[in-house]
Amino acid sequence: MASKEPLSFIGLGAMGFGMATNLIKEGYAVTGFDVWAPTLERFTKEGGSTASTPAEAASGKNVCICMVATAQQAQEVLLDGEKPAVPALPKGAVVLLCSTVPCSYVQELEKAIHAAGRPDVHLIDCPVSGGAIRAGNGTLSIMAGASDAAIARGQELLQVMSDPAKLYIVAGGIGAGSNMKMCHQVLAANQIASASEAMGLAHQLDLDLSKTAEALIKSDGWSWMLENRMPRILDADHGPLASAVNIIIKDTSIITVEARRAEFPTPMTSTAEQMYFLGLGKGYGTDDDASLIRLYTEGKGKLGPVKAASTTDDEKLALVTSLLKGIHLCAAAETLSFAHHVGLDLEQVFELCINAAGGSAMLSKVGPNIMKALRGEARGGDALQLADFARDLGAAVDEAQRLKVPVFLGNSALNLIRVALRKAGADAAADSVVSVWSS
Amino acid sequence: MASKEPLSFIGLGAMGFGMATNLIKEGYAVTGFDVWAPTLERFTKEGGSTASTPAEAASGKNVCICMVATAQQAQEVLLDGEKPAVPALPKGAVVLLCSTVPCSYVQELEKAIHAAGRPDVHLIDCPVSGGAIRAGNGTLSIMAGASDAAIARGQELLQVMSDPAKLYIVAGGIGAGSNMKMCHQVLAANQIASASEAMGLAHQLDLDLSKTAEALIKSDGWSWMLENRMPRILDADHGPLASAVNIIIKDTSIITVEARRAEFPTPMTSTAEQMYFLGLGKGYGTDDDASLIRLYTEGKGKLGPVKAASTTDDEKLALVTSLLKGIHLCAAAETLSFAHHVGLDLEQVFELCINAAGGSAMLSKVGPNIMKALRGEARGGDALQLADFARDLGAAVDEAQRLKVPVFLGNSALNLIRVALRKAGADAAADSVVSVWSS
Structure with a gap:
């Protein structure tokens, strides 16, 4: 009534x-x-x-x-x-x-x-x-x-x-509401893609996908999207349809068009977008975005002799977790840098994102220091080391290369981290990755 | 006898x-x-x-x-x-x-x-x-x-x-001979891939491919690989086989593995490598690398309503040329930076590359200033502007986005150029893109 x-x-x-x-x-x-x-x-x-x-x-x-x-x-x-x-x-x-x-x-x-x-x-x-x-x-x-x-x-x-x-x-x-949403979607776009990339690598490593999913959701590789998409990634038909590839493509387009308009680099989101376009080219546009794991699994068995270096499930799981951590670190840096560039209140962006679909363990852990770095404030002394991310993500990228499978976002993230380390020095804290986006 | x-x-x-x-x-x-x-x-x-x-x-x-x-x-x-x-x-x-x-x-x-x-x-x-x-x-x-x-x-x-x-x-x-070859192959890997990416975009833009090929070979988008691969890109069967995808994958693996060992970023080559792995996953490993244009054309007609902004053939050709120029600029910077990092004589690398399969118009035009930048020497005042590359490549990337087709290397290059412009300022010369790779 x-x-x-x-x-x-x-x-x-x-x-x-x-x-x-x-x-x-x-x-x-x-x-x-x-x-x-x-x-x-x-x-x-x-x-x-x-x-x-x-x-x-x-x-x-x-x-x-x-x-x-x-x-x-x-x-x-x-x-x-x-x-x-x-x-x-x-x-x-x-x-x-x-x-x-x-x-x-x-x-x-x-x-x-x-x-x-x-x-x-x-x-x-x-x-x-x-x-x-x-x-x-x-x-x-x-x-x-x-x-x-x-x-x-x-x-x-x-x-x-x-x-x-x-x-x-x-x-x-x-416009400020839309800018806020756009920055949130930087995380969404990267973390929808990283969920498929990580589970695709797990598949190529012959890991049990259900057990891997359970472990990743509890790990520092966690993201809201990873947990939300996981049932549909694991489902044989990647259903039921909840959010189509076409929807996230609409959002990435807003991000990258606005970024070009603002003359701002978005290397992570651009990489995710190319991967979405690949899916579109295969006719996956109206399928759930969790189905994009197919982009990472289709070649299995066609690649000729490949030999992984990792042997135990623990080693393999560590590689997949490192892949997610490295990607999510760079996604957090790209998001907060872009938010800073368009003049949003960083604390509000952060609070929104960790409480919405943009959340990730890396955003929670490194985000506060990234915000300090963007504002030119001093950070505490017990921060995570950027070189550790480079080493661990590098091991995952190495392994994917041995298997001859693409890890688009993992490679982008590793190269950005390497660019930052060249400038910030080998003992830089993880938040220093933000220097890539800085003027 | x-x-x-x-x-x-x-x-x-x-x-x-x-x-x-x-x-x-x-x-x-x-x-x-x-x-x-x-x-x-x-x-x-x-x-x-x-x-x-x-x-x-x-x-x-x-x-x-x-x-x-x-x-x-x-x-x-x-x-x-x-x-x-x-x-x-x-x-x-x-x-x-x-x-x-x-x-x-x-x-x-x-x-x-x-x-x-x-x-x-x-x-x-x-x-x-x-x-x-x-x-x-x-x-x-x-x-x-x-x-x-x-x-x-x-x-x-x-x-x-x-x-x-x-x-x-x-x-x-x-080891120095192999390092020299490796740096040459940075150009080869990027320019084999860019030939397919450019001609794939030309196809998506409904350009006549033979006429486009002729024009590109005469343009500042020229590379030795573009000219060498063109007959096989244009051939319906992408034959006869001259150099298989598996061969360039072997070379990109050397580059990216050595780069990781040297803790050096190779964002361009890593992007090309991911694209090669995509081809491998499709079973193209033993096909000629010119056949990778298929990665950029397969989705045509499946993408739903898309609308290009460019209308005339001249406009479209300019976009494809700009795509190649932007990619080749970044490939030249990545090559010379990596060569500098591993201690090679830059003049010798440059001379080798412009006279071998690594040659490109951009390497010839901007390479000498990139070398000066790497050595910290002053450059002349009539240099090409980096912002012009960003604008022109940005227009190509914008158009690909409207068409919903991937331009992997073009996006990587544009983001790297944007990163460099944020640091070097809007009036920086084209060689300043090398700052991405600098310590």
Whole structure:
């Protein structure tokens, strides 16, 4: 039974459907719109109203939440398409754009809304993270940037959709939320890829994959993505579909396009992106991203005589763990450096990432010192040594080379660590890897 | 009709067969050995004698030339296998090891020959470059390192096998020849891969490949490998087989293993190596390396809606040229930095490479300033700008991203250039990219 203000919700995909039905449960009268008719039917069964155009959904509602897949779709449904939402909104309404889009896009969108004669409409740049289950439970991580007035207007809804501890009001206004999400996705993009790379190497080493998974999840090679993707990596069909390769490609594109725009290097994410494009070329675009382990396993048995140096399962597991640690160290450095470059508050980025899908043991352990290094502050004396990472990751890369199998991210990470060690000296702390990205 | 000293030749593969038959033509009595019987039969028809073991070939000959494929094979035929050559050699004989092997291996081999009770045997570390045709014509590039006494002993034969302008006596003794070859192969490995990457992008851009090839060969994107591989890239079957993927993988392994041993970063070569491993996983190991264009073309038509920004053939060709220029700039910097790190004479490396299979327009244009940068010398004021490379290569990478196709080397190069620009400043010269590899 709806008792709170009526609102419109555009984009009822896996995430949007969960978010919108959660709002119904919380007592809101939600009018949904989606281009895919069967979704609207399901939405009606959950107690929602439906509309046949964005304008019809938005008409008379003081709130419009938009959770479409891309910036292009947002532009269509809000302003440029057939019967768009914004012109139909009442005076002083608020638009919450929850889609993951480039910072530059959402800044342009605000200008376009004003230029379309609606300077009265409040826009909130509030991408989300956490997956469909947390969307349905109202416990998402949300990164919201906007004017104070807009935030005040949307605060209640942001709270309903998020875990109270995971609602981040990001300083910097429109675009800052998207920048925060983008930096989080640097970790996501690398750690989705590293999960497949590590388990692919484990397969090439003839390790038992279930036991390896269990051990890695408890190790310093842990990442949220590794643990989250593992059941689908281990599943013979890499199902059930939870997040498609096409989705993470959309996010890596935002990162690398924005990085080029900012003239900032993202060697780790670029490497992950090339690996995603490989998957796309094989027709894996609509498969779950956990299926990318196939990129690392397909050659097995075709490679002629190869001979691994490691013999025991413990030795092999140590190599796979080192591979993950080295990659995650560099992913953490790339993320925090990029966040620093775009002017985000590092502590807030860190807190968001360790509590969301970007978390990793390396980020938790080395992240605080990386932040100090970026701010030019002194670090403590008991830090992890960068040379140890180079040695251990080097052993994993050596072994992959003996097996003649690619470890794209592992090689990128090792070379970046070597570049940093050349500059910072052999006794440098692990956080010194950040010097690669520094000016 | 043999009129010069009898010699033994071990390893009659594509290169060895040409070298050995050239020596016959030059008047030497050559006794050949190879594990593959049909080759011996062919060799007899060319006027050679044959032996059934390395020892039989070497027995009584003051010279033993070894042109097997790997260090492991060299160790077998010279010392450790069934009836090896070295113990059978007369006192004071000379062994010319022409195989491409790690510096560390040939240094160990010399010690092992001495330890086996044959300190009287002269060893020359003399890898070659130039392909089977030049092997047969006696116009190879040869990089020879050894003691003065050994070089004096082998000089005549080295001259017979090489183009007089392309025989390099490398200072530093045993291992220096292999280090020189290794640095040359950094260029080879990157430029074999970039030829496929560039032509793959041209295919994705719907360019006419024959016309593109013609234009690229005349452009600043030129490399010796691009021109040499082009007929086989354009051939529908990528034939006839001239140099297999397995061969360049052997060389990249030497580079990256030695680099890790030297704690030196080789981000470009490591990227190329991963791409070669991908080819291996697909079963392309015994195919010509020109066939690796398949790694860049396989996804075409499977990628869903993609939209290129470039429209005219001129625009598209400029993107492909920029891709090659950016990659070759970074390959030149990686090569010369690594050569500097292992203590080679940079002028000699440069001269060798521009006259052999490592040549590229970028090496010729920027190499001299890179060498000055490595030696800390002042450079002239009319240098190419690094920011121009970043802009042009960035446009190519942007376009590949729109098409959702991988450009592995292009992305590596762009990120390295961005790393260098962050440190060297926006008005840095192109040679400043070398700062990535510097300590």
